[in-house]
Amino acid sequence: MLFLLETVVSGLLAGVMYSLVALGFVLIFKASGIFNFAQGVFALFAGLALYDFIADDGWFYHMFGFVLPVWAGIIATMGVMIIVAWLVEFLVLRHLVNQEPIILFMSTIGLAYFLEGLGDTLFGSDVKPLDIGLPHGAVDFLLDDYNFYVEKLEIVAAVVAAVLVVVLAVFFQKTRIGRALRAVADDHQAALSVGISLRTIWVIVWSVSGFVALVAGIMWGSKSGIQFSLSLIALKALPVLILGGFTSVPGAIIGGLIIGVGEKVAEVYAGPFVGSAIENWFAYMLALAFLLFRPQGLFGEKIIERV
Amino acid sequence: MRLKLLTKVLAVAAIAFPLTTAVADAYELVIPATVYRTGPYAPNGIPFANGYGDYYRMLNERDGGIEGVKIKYLECETAYNTKQGVECYENTKGEGPSGALAYQPLSTGITYQLIPKASADKIPVFSMGYGRTSAANGKVFPYIFNFPATYWDQASVFVKYIGEKEGGMDKLKGKKIALVYHNSAYGKEPIRTLEELSKKHGFDLQLLAVDHPGQEQKATWLQVRRKKPDWVMMWGWGVMNQVAIKEAASIRFPMDRFIGVWWSGSENDVLPAGEAAHGYLSGAFHAAGDNFRAHDDIKRHVYDKGNGGGDRDRIGEVLYNRGLVAAMWTAEAIRTAMRIHNTKEVTGEHVRDGFEALNVDAKRLAVLGLEGFTYPVKITCENHQGPGKVALQQWDAKEKKWNFASDFYTPDADVVGKLIAEDSANYAAENNITPRTCN
Numbered sequence: 001m002l003f004l005l006e007t008v009v010s011g012l013l014a015g016v017m018y019s020l021v022a023l024g025f026v027l028i029f030k031a032s033g034i035f036n037f038a039q040g041v042f043a044l045f046a047g048l049a050l051y052d053f054i055a056d057d058g059w060f061y062h063m064f065g066f067v068l069p070v071w072a073g074i075i076a077t078m079g080v081m082i083i084v085a086w087l088v089e090f091l092v093l094r095h096l097v098n099q100e101p102i103i104l105f106m107s108t109i110g111l112a113y114f115l116e117g118l119g120d121t122l123f124g125s126d127v128k129p130l131d132i133g134l135p136h137g138a139v140d141f142l143l144d145d146y147n148f149y150v151e152k153l154e155i156v157a158a159v160v161a162a163v164l165v166v167v168l169a170v171f172f173q174k175t176r177i178g179r180a181l182r183a184v185a186d187d188h189q190a191a192l193s194v195g196i197s198l199r200t201i202w203v204i205v206w207s208v209s210g211f212v213a214l215v216a217g218i219m220w221g222s223k224s225g226i227q228f229s230l231s232l233i234a235l236k237a238l239p240v241l242i243l244g245g246f247t248s249v250p251g252a253i254i255g256g257l258i259i260g261v262g263e264k265v266a267e268v269y270a271g272p273f274v275g276s277a278i279e280n281w282f283a284y285m286l287a288l289a290f291l292l293f294r295p296q297g298l299f300g301e302k303i304i305e306r307v
Numbered sequence: 308m309r310l311k312l313l314t315k316v317l318a319v320a321a322i323a324f325p326l327t328t329a330v331a332d333a334y335e336l337v338i339p340a341t342v343y344r345t346g347p348y349a350p351n352g353i354p355f356a357n358g359y360g361d362y363y364r365m366l367n368e369r370d371g372g373i374e375g376v377k378i379k380y381l382e383c384e385t386a387y388n389t390k391q392g393v394e395c396y397e398n399t400k401g402e403g404p405s406g407a408l409a410y411q412p413l414s415t416g417i418t419y420q421l422i423p424k425a426s427a428d429k430i431p432v433f434s435m436g437y438g439r440t441s442a443a444n445g446k447v448f449p450y451i452f453n454f455p456a457t458y459w460d461q462a463s464v465f466v467k468y469i470g471e472k473e474g475g476m477d478k479l480k481g482k483k484i485a486l487v488y489h490n491s492a493y494g495k496e497p498i499r500t501l502e503e504l505s506k507k508h509g510f511d512l513q514l515l516a517v518d519h520p521g522q523e524q525k526a527t528w529l530q531v532r533r534k535k536p537d538w539v540m541m542w543g544w545g546v547m548n549q550v551a552i553k554e555a556a557s558i559r560f561p562m563d564r565f566i567g568v569w570w571s572g573s574e575n576d577v578l579p580a581g582e583a584a585h586g587y588l589s590g591a592f593h594a595a596g597d598n599f600r601a602h603d604d605i606k607r608h609v610y611d612k613g614n615g616g617g618d619r620d621r622i623g624e625v626l627y628n629r630g631l632v633a634a635m636w637t638a639e640a641i642r643t644a645m646r647i648h649n650t651k652e653v654t655g656e657h658v659r660d661g662f663e664a665l666n667v668d669a670k671r672l673a674v675l676g677l678e679g680f681t682y683p684v685k686i687t688c689e690n691h692q693g694p695g696k697v698a699l700q701q702w703d704a705k706e707k708k709w710n711f712a713s714d715f716y717t718p719d720a721d722v723v724g725k726l727i728a729e730d731s732a733n734y735a736a737e738n739n740i741t742p743r744t745c746n
Contacts, residue, residue, distance in 0.1 A: 120345060126575070137583070225549055231347075
């Protein structure tokens with residue numbers, strides 16, 4: 001029983017890690033109707049940039065002879081992500097206003113390949129051990145006294161995700177920019193007609209998404225080192241999005257928790273009977289099962305279109 | 308006057324023509340390399356490619372190539388993708404008058420695809436310590452070489468090591484050994500051997516697959532916690548290794564009871580885990596470090612001239628050295644082919660013969676500037692796997708270096724030999740191959 005509880009808790013915490021990636025997708029989709037295929041690469045790129053600012057084998061150190069403290073590195077990386085957001089708007093999105101969603105989606109695939117190659121060229125392909133002082137390993141007293149294993153890093157991730165959700169909810173619901181973002185998502189042309197600057201909104205939303213990617217990059221990078229496989233964590237976020245809905249911040253979190261618990265319990269208890277390594281496809285199966293009953297996802301908006 | 312001019316032009320042309328043809332037709336030894344400098348496995352592919360390429364560049368600079376014939380080293384990017392690897396093979400196999408002389412796919416998936424193709428094209432594939440294990444049988448796989456040891460050798464050596472640490476092979480009865488493996492053809496390679504060894508020695512084998520790329524392994528390590536194996540072996544690659552070592556450290560699995568295959572034992576794999584990786588073990592068939600004369604020559608002849616494949620301070624890393632030793636054995640096979648066929652214009656077929664007559668003994672290693680770097684290797688027509696010896700190396704997280712933790716063990720020939728005979732016979736039957744005779 002204790003082990004089942006341990007599996008469930010580990011699943012919940014792993015789910016939070018998936019949610020951190022899924023949140024970035026939700027933000028951009030919610031505000032611009034674009035499914036950003038490059039979100040995983042954003043997390044990778046942000047992680048690479050952060051490492052470069054704070055490590056003594058990066059460009060920054062070689063150019064200036066010193067490294068930034070972690071807090072300054074995070075701010076500088078956020079600056080980089082804002083520049084990336086502005087470039088995405090300037091070079092890609094502004095040329096695709098009112099295009100079909102599939103065109104915008106395809107452009108993000110191109111963006112993913114470009115950013116991955118750029119990251120490779122600028123920062124190299126080596127594994128970069130990211131250590132910004134986050135705790136690692138099991139929570140000692142739980143393991144020592146109760147033989148119950150929980151990873152410290154994942155608890156930190158859960159706290160960060162909770163704060164992030166609150167901040168994003170306030171941003172979307174209570175601020176003028178948040179309302180403008182939602183207006184743009186509903187209809188580009190209508191938003192333009194009431195004086196909302198589509199370009200500014202897009203830069204803002206891609207910057208916020210860059211910030212979420214930075215948080216995801218830090219958490220996943222602390223777990224496995226910053227490396228190019230980080231871009232594949234987007235695949236972990238997809239079933240979360242399908243389940244939680246593409247337009248809901250709480251959906252990304254709840255979806256992550258359900259997927260996390262579902263896949264861990266399935267792998268641990270059913271995996272041994274079917275050759276193990278079932279968690280990846282099980283997550284998608286679980287999401288598809290939910291789709292049968294709620295095609296828009298658990299918290300997604302029901303889209304009714306006149307045909 | 309005109310006649311004089313015409314005579315002069317013809318005379319100059321007559322002298323110059325053979326020269327230009329000689330330059331155009333200068334025989335080069337084409338060695339393509341299917342590398343992966345991009346994609347999720349690039350951190351491992353890059354140092355290997357650097358070591359592999361640097362050795363050939365050093366030979367070109369220092370010796371003018373192999374026996375004075377220049378090497379044409381061609382890199383082709385696969386991103387560790389089997390389809391791209393096959394495309395690379397098709398695009399490079401006919402390069403130059405020599406054609407490709409040998410392939411080093413550095414991917415079990417690509418190797419499996421190239422086995423029938425390269426055999427038909429008569430180009431040797433040197434899947435050094437990876438690929439299809441039963442290719443060790445040269446009678447069935449005349450163009451495939453997987454020396455100096457195979458995955459099955461390695462699995463049996465790990466079991467020997469565990470037996471030794473437990474106080475004897477008879478003490479293995481009732482012990483639990485888990486295999487955490489990459490859920491691919493590569494990761495599944497040792498399973499059959501371990502199942503046989505489990506029957507022979509009575510240990511309980513637990514199989515735990517990890518899907519590509521292995522970024523998330525929580526469920527796997529929860530199962531390790533539940534099943535409580537005495538030892539864990541790992542057949543991993545890329546990010547899977549780093550995450551596994553970190554997860555093992557997190558659940559406090561003792562690192563000196565965690566043994567990785569030789570593809571799970573590079574600096575890349577242990578550094579992200581920091582101090583927690585101290586004591587982690589992995590298989591090895593060559594030394595780590597850059598304190599060999601061959602490394603000095605690479606620095607002097609390649610890096611000092613700005614032609615190095617990577618960073619100078621990463622020469623000597625485990626995977627760099629693995630690329631280097633692969634290039635060394637390939638170059639020696641080409642040299643042997645030149646000698647036995649008495650020609651410097653060798654082809655793939657000649658190089659196959661060179662591989663089958665390869666004898667890099669301790670004396671030859673010393674001449675090559677690699678004394679004590681690896682063990683002597685002798686290949687024959689029948690035996691393409693070599694001596695099969697494997698040592699264990701251990702990570703010292705404080706010094707950030709690998710040290711040998713054991714001598715070189717010989718594999719369990721009874722189990723491994725029988726499995727190789729069985730598997731290669733099955734392959735021959737499935738593909739209508741009549742095993743050749745070796746005299």
